[in-house]
Amino acid sequence: MFWQIDLAILTLVVVTAVASLMVKDLLGAAILFGAYSFLMCLLWSIMGAVDVAFTEASVGAGVSSVFFVAAVFRTSRRTKD
Amino acid sequence: MAELIPTIIAKYNYWIYITLMMIGLYAMIAKNNLVKKIVGMNIFQTAIILYYVSIGVKKGATIPISTGGHGAVHEAVHAADYLNPLPHVLMLTAIVVGVATLGVALALCLRIYSRYNTLEEDEILAQIRKK
């Protein structure tokens, strides 16, 4: 457990969170949100919460992203903000 | 200032969780696009999960699975060796609740889109007002 890696992931989490909200394309937002979830899952497995990380990897980064992509595909990618 | 830096470093997980939570909250209040709001909502929820997982961390402890395996029923287990499993259990529930809310929210978005043909809140409100 290196604190440098820990800190880097924490920073990246914030960056992806902001990016997924700023990007002007909903599909991009969905993918960035998947990246956010995956980094979060990494963070939790570093903290030793293996079950939570496993669930987040399958639910948050996996199925949630698929739902987002499916919903964006059925509606539109356009967003003003 | 000198004593502030150790405080910041000692609890940086907590500061990051607050930052993420505020990012999510701001997105939910201020964003105009309905799907963006849902992304914000999910960030908001994961921030709370991050907070709970941070509670469970213990210095010098390993993951909460007994190293002895099935055969080790009679070996003594020292609580200090393992992480606190309770927050992990609570957060499994919270993650599942999160994905359930996400599914319902997206279904509602689809319904709204099929009616108004847009996902921008101001355009929808303009359409409602026009009638």
Add this chain to the structure above:
Amino acid sequence: MKIIGLIITIITGAFLVYAAADFPAWADPNSPASTYLSPYFIENSMKDTSVPNFVTSLLADYRGFDTMFETTVIFTAGLVCFILLRISGGKEPETSHYRHVLTGVTVTLKKGHKIPESEDFERIDDLWTPPDLIIKTGCRLMIPFIQLFGLYVIAHGHSSPGGGFQGGVILGASIILLAISHDLRTALEKMREKVVAILCPIGVSIYAGTGALCLLLGVNFLDYSALASVLHVDPIAARSHGIFMVEIGVGIAVMTTMIWIYNNISSAGKYNQGL
């Protein structure tokens, strides 16, 4: 709205920072959270339930009641998606398209006409695009292994990370992968809508039913030790088996709900070709 949002956010954030200053230090082994209740679970999990993974024993036994409702939440989400989106008894379109798989010829039929009974024709939509052969074959090869892994995760939740939720999601993802790589109709042939919709409540009622069985055997709800008399094992092993039973229920419920939600969202309730 942006300014209001900013003000609310800053006030809330400042308040939370103010409160966090009083927290015990991060990763402190002597914080109340680590010393009050959790040692009990860590030290007694093996004695009480003979499950090495404390998270599983805590999830499905000590706090099994929470988990039952967690599964119910998932079921509710599936049901809400169904009730909101599903367009039942939609009108049959004027023309329908069929594709002869061997030659790639597309046949367009008017309403009322039928294609000859044959395995070679598949129903397609207006927006049909040819599926990629590499992706199709690759997914076909991967899906059995994904499902095997999902079953392993459910079955091995007692002594490694995993359990009903994770395994159920992985099993559901395998069917979703089939729907993405082929199309929704192919996936629906494997898992019909009615099967999904009936399996889902059955999965949750396996959980609640195990608890109710304990109730009928004369102890409190979800007290698996009562199953000892049914399974002919000692009460500790009965708890372990009880946890396994509910994990299976959770797995079924979660798998079917994930498929159910995906089917409804990806086809906007029409159950046609999907993505």
Add this chain to the structure above:
Amino acid sequence: MSQQYPALLVIVPLLSAFAISIAGWVNKRLCFPIIVTALSVVVYASIGLLLTVLEKGVVIYHLGGWPPPVGIAYYVDHLNGLVLVVVASVALLNVIAAKKSIEQEFPDKAGPFYTLYILMVTGLLGIVVTGDAFNLYVLLEIAALTGYGLLAMGEERAPLSSLNYLYMGTIGACFYLLGVGYLYIVTGSLNMVDIARLLPPLYQSRAVLAAFIICMVGVWLKMAFFPLHSWLPNAYTHATSAASSLIAPLVTKVMVYVMIRLILTIFTPEFAFATLALNNIVVWLAVIAIVMGAILALAERNLKKMLTFIVVAEIGYMVGGAWLGNRAGMTGAILHIVNDALMTLCVFLVVGNIVYKVKGYAFENLQGLFRKMPFTMGAFVVGAMSIIGVPPTCGFFSKWYLIVGALQAGHYGFMAALIFSSLVSVVLFFRIFEICYYEPFSDHHGHDQPPEPMDEAPLTMVVPLLIVAVILILVGLYTGDIVNHIIKFAIPEGLV
């Protein structure tokens, strides 16, 4: 069997929800009998539980056989025993009354609708009966998710209103979860009674203060307390009548119950009222809620929307009463949970009957209704009298306790707001009576139109409504008994 009542309360509706869900795919006609049977069992169990509590005191049930704080426990005392009976009976009466309109509005989705309905009742009962802070969160989410689904199946605008509710509700539930997390980090426990035992040495901690405020804000969001109420009127107005007549009486009241439980059990009144000097602010917010609710209701030309603003004002009554910080105010608040659930049910059932027959609820749709639907409108008069606060209907008595509490606390603003809102209610309801009774005016050419024939809603809709109207008067007549035998024991001795 009687010691298993607390488990039955939640298990029976839960298992029947799955049975209904399967029956919806196999044979639709089975759904209604199953739901009525399940809810009858729940009503029976809740009454049995209340009687047990009255006789023997607090009932504790260990789920999974694990004693608290290790496992989850149910605590049933006088407070939640009373609320349980109300929730169960409102749900039973409403489902019988709503059968026709459900079948009219969702001919092919009745099965899923009933499933969501009973899951929501399960969630609400679980919230009321549980003694575990985290378990409450999970049940909160069940009640909320089913609520989003039920409310979204209405008019064109319903999905948008429901999505707004979803955003607000999720923020509320997450705040509650965060508050529980703050309590957990300082105490290490999740059981309500256990937390209350561990908290007193920590009252000075900022984390406990934050936990209290965050939990309160979360619960206020969920119950639509004044500045956080914006989601409620639209969400309830655009929903179908079967859904709104379940959700409007119960959800906000159950959230008020959660607030009172937080104040009385987890944080204890000493901390909530004495350590923190928040009383005055919250009561003034309640005053604004009452006044704003009344004024906004006055501006509406639409019966259902008007009633939703009255719901907002009534939440102000209960929150204000609870935060007055004395015994009379708290008694009034708890009594008002019961009364308000019943009278909201009464008026929303009336709206349901009107929608079923007239297909609209704007004021112009209401003309001549007294002649057309005499029984429905009779019940409406009783419900309206109760909301105004005319004796002997029950609304009078809870208002009386609230006013006494306000006088004792010396909070004249709250008392003035109560009286103001009663006066506004008089205007509101008499305006409707006038429209329903006198309009359409006979035209002055002399040849009267033949009076519209009586066209009452079907019997299954009218009978439950009349039962509710009778209960409104009965609860009013027996208020003394309810207060002396139940509510008196629900409030801790320390609160005077």
